[in-house]
Amino acid sequence: MKVLSFFATAAALWLGAGAAVLAEPAYPAKPVTIVAAYPPGGTVDLLSRVLSQKLGADWKQTVIVENRAGASGIIGSQYVAKQPADGYTLMVVPITHVTNSSLFAKVPYDPIEDFTPISMLAASPLMLVTNNSFPAKNVRELVALAKANPGRFNCGSGGNGTSQHLACELFKSTTKVDIKHVPYKGNAAAMTDVMGGQIEMLFDQMATAVPHVRAGGVRAIAVTSAKRSPAMPDVPTVAESGFPGFETTAWFGIVGPRGMPKDVVDRINASVRKALARPEVQKLLGAQGLELTPSSPEQFRDTLKSEMVKWASVIKQAGITIE
DSSP states (O other), X not given: OHHHHHHHHHHHHHHHHHHHHHHSOOSOSSOEEEEEOSOTTSHHHHHHHHHHHHHHHHHTSOEEEEEOOOGGGHHHHHHHHTSOSSSSEEEEEETHHHHHHHHBSOOSSOXXXXXXXXXXXXXXXXXXXXXXXXXXXXXXXXXXXXXXSTTOXXXXXXXXXXXXXXXXXXXXXXXXXXXXXXXXXXXHHHXXXXXXXXXXXXXXXXXXXXXXXXXXXSEEEEEXXXXXXXXXXXXXXXXXXXXXXXXXXXXXXXXXXXXXXXXXXXXXHHHHHHHHXXXXXHHHHHTTTOEXXXXXXXXXXXXXXXXXXXHXXXXXXXXXXXX
């Protein structure tokens, strides 16, 4: 009888433990936070809020956006890197996530190893625009004019180390022209000076450049993607304008802290794909010049690594540093 009692007790304990495991709530069992390491109003913030709405509806759970802006995204990224790897803190990242380590003397995290890649989200080419009085009407004419007048022309950007700045430096190294980079405190100020003729050109994101082009305020010279943008199909690429291989996009993805469980990563990845496939999301983000590019976690990790290597070379060659 004692033997039977022992086995009965053991079986009860085993069944109880199994029931506890089965009873454990599936992810997400509580509110999820998406950190936007940039101020409200930009593309990172827009993507974060679109995802928060669609993921929240899919999961029937609260998903909030928390802006932790500062230091080119470093403040928000450092915060996320230190959070529990349980999937309840996520972050939308742009290209600066991998370029900051080359731009700043010290970054308090590793952009690859200290985060779990979940999916690419979207990419957008930049558009090279000039003021309407600038003599060059295409890339070939611009390069020829710049080579004939080294150091005379200015290329604006929204600030040192931004995607606009890096596109300008890549253009300079690819075409072998001497053009001066002029950093501004934001894209809007740079665009204002292009329209006013204070500077000659600017690589700007499609979302902000296209309205000015359509209004006649600036001239579109080229886009920086490998293929023409559906938003402006009549504007050629830099590559097809005589400089094959030139390509750069402003891309965005979603990550979490290092060490997230695979089943949680797969759950979020599937929900992100579902959100980006919704017609209303495609319409909204497509109007901003964004091409939706969901990926596997492995593909996104490969992108992060290749982009880090690519831009480290450009930054080193251009001698760009940020204090």
